[in-house]
Amino acid sequence: MNLFFDVDDTLITWDVKLRPGVMEVFEQLRRDGHDLYLWSGYGPRWEVVRRFEMHDHIINCFWKPLYDHHVRLVELGVPFVPDYVIDDHHQVVDAFGGTLVEPAGRPFVVDREMERVYAEITAFAQRNAASRA
């Protein structure tokens, strides 16, 4: 599936700390055959890809539509509709389907959201595959 991850408060905290488990879950999702993208209301976030050395995992970065979500994909240059989104804002999840995450908190607190995200994506992919069979 094409998985679109929001950046702020989904993968990184307000003070640009990486959420626990992000790289491990990226690695596992790619091993499972998924394609990973970042998108953000602030534009393509290549600085985050660089800072956390995500080049091996992230295929591309895009602008994320904040309203008229489906209609604006074309205008924002997003070449296809995401299969699944991971976001701390329910509007995006409501528009495309996916999972809503708790905003990433302060660093060093126990945070297992990414483990839950992985489990949700895997369950969704399995339901998808079953419904196509």
Ligand SMILES: [Mg+2]
């Ligand atoms: Mg966000």
